[in-house]
Amino acid sequence: MDYDSIAKAGSMLGSGAVIVMDDSRCMVESLxxxxxxxxxxxxxxxxxxxxxxxWLWRLVDRIHRGEGRPADLxxxxxxxxxxxxxxxxxxxxxAAMPVRAMIKHFRPEFEAMIRADAGTTPVASATV
Ligand code: SF4
Structure with missing residues (x-):
């Protein structure tokens, strides 16, 4: 374990914490x-x-409330x-790394929480 190897794996060394979750946890709520x-x-x-x-919190909160939009990810x-x-x-x-990691590893869980008939507000003018 060294700085370069951890950076290549998409994370970083430093002070930190380990959070152990079983597979019943909602990853959207966790994020x-x-x-x-x-x-x-x-x-x-x-x-x-x-x-x-x-912005990150409001977007994830919107998805968690069932009001996510297809463009939110x-x-x-x-x-x-x-x-x-x-x-x-x-x-x-x-703050940014867990967002990208969660979406990368648990994308179907996020997509399932975004309503199929969600709004189509363009990203450039989206309000969160
Ligand atoms: S605004 Fe955020 S990144 Fe900038 S110094 Fe404060 S805690 Fe650090």
Whole structure:
């Protein structure tokens, strides 16, 4: 285990925590709680983290409420991508990485929670 190997696997070394969940856990709800934590912990000093963590939480919350839109997963990825590498401290990356990882590994669970007849608001003008 070293910095380069962990980075290649899509994560990073540092202070951290291990969360153990069984397969009955709702991953959308889990990401919602995680996103709320980072939004709450953001000190607000840099814009991508201050604004982006709120966007991430509101998007995941919308999906969890059953009001997700088909474009929301791409929008989540876009917001996370605009946080990563653009903040002063590592909290921004720490907030964005789980979003991308959860969608990558549990995408069907997120898609199932997005209603089939969800709105078609274009990403550029979507309100969250
Ligand atoms: S990335 Fe760090 S410094 Fe920037 S707003 Fe978030 S917590 Fe504050």
């Amino acid at each position: 919602k709680r995680l996103s709320y934590f980072y939004m709450h912990e953001s000190c607000g000093q840099c814009t991508p983290c201050r604004e982006g963590t709120g 791409a929008l989540l990825d876009n917001v996370a991508g605009n946080i990563m590498g653009r903040t002063i401290c590592a909290l921004g990356d720490a």
